[in-house]
Amino acid sequence: MDKIFExxxxxxxxxxxxxxxxxxxxxxxxxxxxxxCCICSRIVMIERNKFEKDMKKIIKKEETIENE
Known part of the structure; x- marks a missing residue:
């Protein structure tokens, strides 16, 4: 199970x-x-391996503008 996030x-x-x-x-x-945080704007820094373990899913990918 490979979660690719950007x-x-x-x-x-x-x-x-x-x-x-x-x-x-x-x-x-x-x-x-x-x-x-998307609601209260609190910023948290966590280790990559803990982040990968605690992340459930990607809700929305960053949108890139390719029209220019």
Whole structure:
């Protein structure tokens, strides 16, 4: 099961954030992943392997503009 995620994607995590959201936007990738809550805008940085384990699914891929 290979979950391919990219910068800017909206992902659903297994655990609910205290504000009630499960949706997070990926804002930085590297050895650690920085994600931002889609409701309260809280930013959290977690290790990549923990992120991959706790991510349920990709809700929305980052849209790229190819018309230009």
């Amino acid at each position: 910068l800017g994607d909206i992902v659903e995590m297994k655990k609910t954030h205290p504000c009630g959201s499960k949706e997070w936007k990926i804002i930085r990738m590297g050895a650690d992943i920085k994600i931002k």
